[in-house]
Amino acid sequence: MKLISYHRAGQAHFGAVTANGVVELTHRLNGVPDLAALLADNALVAQAGQLVAAAKADYALDSVQLAPVIPRPGKVVCVGINYVEHAAEAGRKVGQYPVIFQRYSETLLAHEAPLLRPKASADFDFEAELAVVIGKGGAHIDPADAMEHVAGYTCFNDASVRDWQFHTHQYGMGKNFAATGAIGPWLVTADEIADYRELTVTGLLNGERMQHGKLSELAFDIPALIAYISKALPWNPGDILATGTPSGIGFKRTPPVFLKAGDRYEVVISQIGTLSNPVADEA
Known part of the structure; x- marks a missing residue:
């Protein structure tokens, strides 16, 4: 469904x-x-x-x-540097443990709602991602059992305010501006996806391909992420796990490419659909 x-x-x-x-x-x-x-x-x-x-x-x-697929998720857990090529373009190495940060649910917006480029910065970037929606809650989950906790999948754009992201070592503030986390348009239930590793994620800026990756390229796969996070905090139904973005992000291009009013960014995931959002300036 x-x-x-x-x-x-x-x-x-x-x-x-x-x-x-x-x-x-x-x-x-x-x-x-x-x-x-x-x-x-x-x-x-x-x-x-x-x-x-x-x-x-x-x-x-x-x-x-x-509306956002889950309008008010209890938590949105995001993963950084989770594609090897993206780690390379960012000048980072994949570590022993996943890079975890959080989003506030009030930053989320729906398919076709405008992403807001904030007044505070012009360094507004795009990140096409697969998001996992949790159905069955639980703590201390074994990786072998982790997929039993997945209700389905959706598209996510973890749009980021890059200069704010790097104000400090904790870059969560750059990930939590209002109306920057697009999600949708729908959730495809897990029974419809035989193997999530066969999915591809593509990001299009005004129709031009900027990002592309395969879920088989994740440094930390979905079961490992669900299990790791569950050691610290129980998963609850409706929680969201954003699995990371492939290479091609704007601020690592030469010259950098940032979102501006009038642009449109699309996240296209095979077997799931297309999340499309125009860009507008914050009023």
Whole structure:
């Protein structure tokens, strides 16, 4: 299934995207408050699949306002320097442990919502990534069991304010400006992806390919990341893991390429879809 969170007629909903439009699940699954709650229960997910298979679309996809796939995730955990070629272009080496930082959920925005280039900086960069959405929570997860905790996958743009990122050794501030973390347009459930390592991630700036990588090239794969982070903090349903970006980022180009108002950046992931966002200046 392709699952979405969205607004229609001023109300928050969740549902599934089919070839004919959107099947609303909010009212078909009474008592399930949001998509994160649905993903927490495999029986509910199976029930949702049956409902979607039997139902006609309730309305057209372009009649709804998409929200971030998980509108208010409890945590968004991001991984840096996780492709070998990206590490090389950044002048870094992949270490013994993954580079972990966090995003605040309030920085997230949906497909087609404008990425905001902040007043504070012109060094606004792009990072195409695969994001993993957690379904089954847990702590101290064995890597061999980690994929059981994956509800699905979506596209992510970890747009970064580069000069702020390097103000200090802790570069989280450059990753947490308002309206810079695009995610969506939908979540593809894990049963639809036979092997995530076969996925490719491509980043397009105004239609020109800037980034490209294969998930098989991750220095720390998804099971290792889920297991490592779970030793420190339990995963909860709806949490998001952003797996890192391939080479081709803007500030390592000669000359550097930064996002500006009027641009459009697209994250294209095979078997999942395209996350597309225009760029605007902060008001």
